[in-house]
Amino acid sequence: MVIKLENVGITVRDLEAAIAFFTDLGLTLVARDTVSGEWTETAVGLDGNHANIAMLHTPDGRGHLELFEYIEPAAIASEPARPNEIGMHRVAFSVDDIDKALEIAARHGCHPLRGVATYEDLYKLTYLRGPSGIIVMLAEELKKS
Known part of the structure; x- marks a missing residue:
């Protein structure tokens, strides 16, 4: 079996602010879309999800970030993770x-x-x-x- 890291997905409060931050650092915005429907509900496992998304690539084309700004259901605010918390680190x-x-x-x-x-x-x-x-x-x- 061949496996390849495709991208890292990050849910953000403000998609435009996140795009501005990462593009200013040097990533390139390569695609934007709004997604919803049965296929996203099945893939993501979240009923009724509707999100604006953006795909960014590093200049070498090897690193990819996919940013999500949820419209429905509303994004859940939480305390920012600390470096020693279990889960997505950085x-x-x-x-x-x-x-x-x-x-x-x-x-x-x-x-x-x-x-x-x-x-x-x-x-x-x-x-x-x-x-x-x-x-x-x-x-x-x-x-x-």
Whole structure:
């Protein structure tokens, strides 16, 4: 059997704000749609679901995010996850300039949870709260191969 990661799906409160954040970081918006009907109810396992969606790709075309903004049923607000909670942990991106990426994130009101750390002189990395409180990791490789 062959298996391939297709995408990571994230439900957001404000689709436009999330698209703006991720496209400013360098992802490309490749598709938008509104989905509903029996096929989505069956696939997602949620009766009456109706959502606006957006598909974004990383510049290399290998990473894909699918963002969902639910119209029906209404999205359920919850406390943003903490890094040690069981479940979806974070979405991570390699960047070539972490300082520039953090400047872009700051324009969207997104800042590191604590700061930028260096891991064994290999990476500078940080976790920040992205749109809808999701955790986004940014990592810059220090020793380019």
